[in-house]
């Protein structure tokens with residue numbers, strides 16, 4: 001039973017029972033109407049309380065039902081809400097935990113609401129490119145006022161019920177016994193005989209027209225790539241200016257329009273893709289997780305410090321091991337400085353800074369790691385150093401400890417083979433700065449045990465990361481793809497483009513940063529080192545030489561004050577560099593290339609399709625298990641525009657037939673420079689299929 005029915009002294013209590021968040025799936029919607037009918041039929045019942053228990057009133061639509069026929073089957077949510085609103089006996093919502101989206105809309109259809117002050121209240125639909133489609137845009141402004149409603153609906157950000165205590169939304173906001181308070185309100189309402197309906201309330205505002213005009217300008221400027229926020233505003237405007245039923249029609253129309261937009265489809269793909277990334281085909285709930293209470297981090301450099309902070313932030317004690325006292329002290333000082341900067345910005349209190357610093361056990365001795373349940377290594381990127389570390393770990397780590405490497409390019413299977421326990425080894429590839437970037441690639445080795453992988457994925461969630469599983473290969477998912485993207489960017493320079501044009505085109509497409517500004521931020525020496533290795537290991541792979549020339553000049557990027565661009569002290573603005581422009585033009589001349597005008601469209605296609613093609617190889621090789629995993633890597637870690645859903649989803653939306661045709665067009669005259677379309681891409685394109693089913 002998804003809705004429990006009981007009565008207590010003349011009050012019917014309907015309890016939603018659809019874990020984890022009482023999603024409003026078909027069964028639950030039916031259960032609600034059955035409960036309502038039963039209560040209306042029972043002459044001894046004078047009022048009705050609807051509750052969801054302490055964890056959640058309701059989180060809204062049941063996401064397991066998305067895209068299935070059940071989602072649209074009667075009774076739909078608007079039908080259920082209308083029935084409660086029409087009820088001849090007063091209905092009271094008792095809200096604890098959360099009331100979000102459809103859950104809040106349901107409560108708004110009831111006659112009274114009582115909430116625990118900590119309950120999260122919100123209408124987050126805009127985050128999926130939608131608007132609240134079950135009356136939320138009409139009833140919420142009537143309940144909380146125009147300005148609060150605009151802010152909350154347009155941003156989608158929930159607030160604790162306590163913050164809304166002064167509005168008409170809640171009859172009572174309580175600190176405990178929410179159900180008891182709701183029953184008291186039920187008795188009062190039954191005694192008064194009045195049935196208060198939010199739909200009949202007026203939206204009062206001294207200057208609604210003026211406020212809406214201001215909001216329109218602000219929303220349009222802040223959400224140029226998203227149609228949903230303005231549609232939210234238009235629907236709220238209808239609530240202000242039109243009778244309730246007309247407003248509901250406007251809301252429904254806008255919802256039907258938004259759900260078809262590519263932006264909403266992309267956002268929903270990202271939302272579900274992130275959840276799907278945590279599901280691994282051959283690992284079910286029967287795989288028990290290993291317990292992780294104590295963490296060890298080896299290396300307190302750029303990455304080790306950031307990695308340690310992730311665990312400290314989540315309350316794990318971290319033993320931090322370095323090879324010498326100086327490096328250890330430097331690492332600790334950097335962590336402290338990062339925390340103190342957060343404290344200055346008001347994100348942490350000074351007690352929290354000390355509490356986190358207090359969780360670190362600094363050490364130079366491997367013995368200190370003997371109790372650690374998880375040890376993440378972030379030492380120099382060399383097999384000999386990794387070997388030394390893993391051999392010692394093998395000797396001291398307790399049985400069952402998980403041994404992880406943060407390597408970005410080395411073979412995790414080879415690292416695992418340095419130990420007698422390769423089943424306990426895997427990669428945890430963080431991105432820099434590791435305490436900030438959301439993405440974590442969890443690298444599954446040949447021998448990695450299922451419970452080790454599952455535990456790493458669960459831990460990732462605990463420390464707030466978006467984790468994606470990658471197989472073992474050079475660069476894993478993200479960096480292997482980005483290399484092809486960078487190569488195309490380089491070839492474009494040889495053929496006629498300049499860094500500023502390439503960056504502008506990619507930023508206009510929606511990337512947070514174009515490839516050259518990105519290079520200047522990450523450090524051009526890093527790519528240079530990788531290419532030097534490639535020249536030896538993969539001599540057939542060609543690159544534009546411009547990046548080497550730039551690096552040879554010591555132009556490593558922001559950190560040296562010059563890279564692809566010029567920088568001024570204390571200013572991160574990238575100024576086009578005459579030196580680099582000249583170097584690029586000379587390079588074309590040396591290659592005998594007549595520079596030509598290159599369109600922004602060609603720039604975007606060549607760079608993005610380079611990602612897509614490499615992504616197709618990754619799928620074919622089984623390095624990535626599904627196309628959405630690749631999309632999540634790019635959305636969470638590489639600044640791919642989220643309203644385009646990631647490279648594979650974007651390719652699907654362009655149509656793989658078109659993508660393949662473009663690749664073949666660019667292949668002419670660019671032999672050896674990529675565009676060997678991956679067989680999987682050819683197969684899918686020619687059979688009319690897509691990467692994401």
Ligand code: NAI
Pocket residue numbers: 298299300301302303304321322323324327377378379380381382385388389406407408409429430431432
């Ligand atoms: P780093 O040079 O900043 O730090 C390495 C630290 O390891 C140094 O403090 C060093 O003293 C210490 N160390 C070296 N050998 C040691 C040993 N035997 N025992 C204990 N400590 C030792 O290097 P970074 O950038 O932090 O890189 C570390 C690892 O993370 C590498 O495998 C790298 O490929 C990987 N990585 C780096 C990223 C980056 O953007 N820098 C991104 C993702 C992964």
